[in-house]
Amino acid sequence: MNKTLLYGILIxxxxxxxxxLPDYRTQLATMWLMIIVALxxxxxxxxxxxxxxxxxxxxxxxxxxxxxxxxSLAYNVADYTNAAGGGIYKFxxxxxxxxxxxxxxxxxxxxxxxxxxxxxxxFGLRGPYFAIGTLGVAIAAGExxxxxDWVGGGQGIALPVYPGDFNIGKIFFYxxxxxxxxxxxxxxxxxxxxxxxxxxxxxxxDEEKAEAMGIHTLRYKLIAWAMAAFFVGIAGAISAFxxxxxxxxxxxxxxxxxxxxxxxxVLLGGKGTLWGPVIGAIMFHVFKEVTWNYLLGWQWVALGAxxxxxxxxxxxxxxxWLMLKRPEWFGMKVEQKTASAEAVK
Amino acid sequence: MNKIIxxxxxxxxxxxxxxxxxxxxxxxxxxxxxxxxxNGSGKTTLFNSIVGYHPIDGGSIKFQNQxxxxxxxxxxxRLGLLRTFQQTRIYGAMDCVQNMLISLPHRKMSLNDMxxxxxxxxxxKADRLLEFxxxxxxxxxxxxxxxxxxxxxxxxxxxxxxxxxxxxxxxxTAGINPTLINGLIDRLRxxxxxxxxxxxxxxxxxxxxMNMADKxxxxxxxxxxxxxxxxxxQNDQRVIDAYLGAH
Numbered sequence: 001m002n003k004t005l006l007y008g009i010l011i012x013x014x015x016x017x018x019x020x021l022p023d024y025r026t027q028l029a030t031m032w033l034m035i036i037v038a039l040x041x042x043x044x045x046x047x048x049x050x051x052x053x054x055x056x057x058x059x060x061x062x063x064x065x066x067x068x069x070x071x072s073l074a075y076n077v078a079d080y081t082n083a084a085g086g087g088i089y090k091f092x093x094x095x096x097x098x099x100x101x102x103x104x105x106x107x108x109x110x111x112x113x114x115x116x117x118x119x120x121x122x123f124g125l126r127g128p129y130f131a132i133g134t135l136g137v138a139i140a141a142g143e144x145x146x147x148x149d150w151v152g153g154g155q156g157i158a159l160p161v162y163p164g165d166f167n168i169g170k171i172f173f174y175x176x177x178x179x180x181x182x183x184x185x186x187x188x189x190x191x192x193x194x195x196x197x198x199x200x201x202x203x204x205x206d207e208e209k210a211e212a213m214g215i216h217t218l219r220y221k222l223i224a225w226a227m228a229a230f231f232v233g234i235a236g237a238i239s240a241f242x243x244x245x246x247x248x249x250x251x252x253x254x255x256x257x258x259x260x261x262x263x264x265x266v267l268l269g270g271k272g273t274l275w276g277p278v279i280g281a282i283m284f285h286v287f288k289e290v291t292w293n294y295l296l297g298w299q300w301v302a303l304g305a306x307x308x309x310x311x312x313x314x315x316x317x318x319x320x321w322l323m324l325k326r327p328e329w330f331g332m333k334v335e336q337k338t339a340s341a342e343a344v345k
Numbered sequence: 346m347n348k349i350i351x352x353x354x355x356x357x358x359x360x361x362x363x364x365x366x367x368x369x370x371x372x373x374x375x376x377x378x379x380x381x382x383x384n385g386s387g388k389t390t391l392f393n394s395i396v397g398y399h400p401i402d403g404g405s406i407k408f409q410n411q412x413x414x415x416x417x418x419x420x421x422x423r424l425g426l427l428r429t430f431q432q433t434r435i436y437g438a439m440d441c442v443q444n445m446l447i448s449l450p451h452r453k454m455s456l457n458d459m460x461x462x463x464x465x466x467x468x469x470k471a472d473r474l475l476e477f478x479x480x481x482x483x484x485x486x487x488x489x490x491x492x493x494x495x496x497x498x499x500x501x502x503x504x505x506x507x508x509x510x511x512x513x514x515x516x517x518t519a520g521i522n523p524t525l526i527n528g529l530i531d532r533l534r535x536x537x538x539x540x541x542x543x544x545x546x547x548x549x550x551x552x553x554x555m556n557m558a559d560k561x562x563x564x565x566x567x568x569x570x571x572x573x574x575x576x577x578x579q580n581d582q583r584v585i586d587a588y589l590g591a592h
């Protein structure tokens with residue numbers, strides 16, 4: 001009952017937020033983006049023990065796939081990117097919304113396939129080597145794409161603006177992100193309750209033991225990462241249309257920004273927990289935007305300090321700290337009864 | 346009785362160190378087989394070879410008449426040949442019940458089963474086996490917070506949860522409180538008789554292994570030194586020399 005009420009309040013808050021805070025519509029949409037990337041990062045990083053620094057690869061790739069699919073519904077991609085914003089290209093409503101819809105699906109599926117291929121190569125690496133290996137993939141992808149003229153090279157791609165009222169557009173993108181965020185949350189909540197989720201935890205705690213117990217660990221790792229990549233790819237696709245213009249190094253494959261932020265969000269909230277990434281993403285986004293507003297000039301210093309403090313002193317995050325202080329809230333207690341006594345009852 | 350595991354002329358070296366040299370042993374179905382030998386005699390290396398942890402240099406290993414020396418660890422475990430570790434391995438961040446549930450035999454599950462929740466019967470089975478090893482009261486505690494002896498018992502319960510055909514135990518009583526050892530011997534026996542699991546045990550505690558095993562092998566310096574019943578092994582001068590360092 002209590003839980004139903006809590007979820008009801010959260011859903012109601014999500015729906016009315018863009019209307020009671022009209023000035024913050026884009027900020028709230030970005031907060032949902034942070035929640036999405038944090039939740040999906042936690043699928044491998046927190047629940048499976050594979051700290052990927054390369055999830056941003058799926059974000060950037062999702063952007064490009066969605067843009068290419070969206071453009072190709074109406075025009076030749078090479079002509080479009082060659083014009084570099086100089087030509088006049090009009091999109092009908094059907095082409096625009098069709099582009100977002102098909103582009104998102106294509107981005108998700110393409111990124112999931114990429115995760116399987118990249119994972120096949122990199123999942124042989126453990127611990128920090130996996131982190132560095134995946135980071136290398138993301139950086140290399142950014143450099144490669146920025147030299148690929150067919151998708152606009154270093155200039156990136158400019159997409160059509162929202163056809164209609166500017167403010168309605170902001171609300172539209174807010175709800176796309178919020179809807180995807182809720183979908184991801186429901187999905188991972190279900191996933192962690194299944195045997196598949198338990199197998200992911202087993203891989204995190206002791207991969208060799210899991211193998212010795214007959215679990216095909218590589219298969220699980222690939223499926224889990226592909227699921228995460230699917231959602232990140234869709235998030236990238238929505239971002240591409242929301243941002244209107246993006247370029248490879250600073251926006252799409254932004255390894256030092258969003259690529260690191262998603263990790264810090266999870267660490268801040270508590271990795272390996274359901275709510276940790278959500279709480280962490282909200283805390284991080286608020287902290288980041290407040291420092292950008294009130295400590296301008298020092299914002300990167302403040303952010304760096306937050307990261308250092310989190311990594312050094314607060315690794316377990318909010319949820320991990322709560323679990324340590326209040327284990328009984330999470331059902332960790334000594335049971336006095338015996339199984340046979342329970343059976344009698 | 347049938348031989349369920351047949352190891353023939355197996356050799357394994359690490360660089361210049363010969364850990365196993367032309368070892369041939371047999372494990373009888375339904376029995377309890379013991380493996381003893383001084384420290385560094387190659388017992389654990391032999392276990393690792395059987396369960397596929399490393400490729401062997403030569404020889405053959407058969408499980409239920411199937412050659413398994415080229416198979417991967419997971420695939421051997423899925424045949425029903427399971428091992429426990431000398432340095433106990435459990436999933437430390439999960440509680441005992443979760444540890445048990447993830448040990449359900451995956452070889453009997455489809456992909457669809459993996460994306461469903463555990464059934465009530467699974468929970469009951471986990472509870473029953475946790476009570477069997479005496480960890481029922483602590484089943485909701487993080488398994489990493491248990492003592493070493495309790496973790497060892499949990500690992501044993503997890504192995505039983507997996508319903509193996511053969512269980513390879515690497516020093517099951519090491520680190521366990523002496524008063525608990527009698528209880529553990531009793532449970533190992535019951536695992537053998539009630540659950541019908543064939544046991545193959547590495548053990549340093551002679552009282553334990555002599556009591557349980559019906560066939561024993563002794564390794565020394567990577568070679569098979571002696572084999573026979575516990576009585577024969579106990580009275581074998583070569584075994585006594587190996588343990589006292591006459592080699």
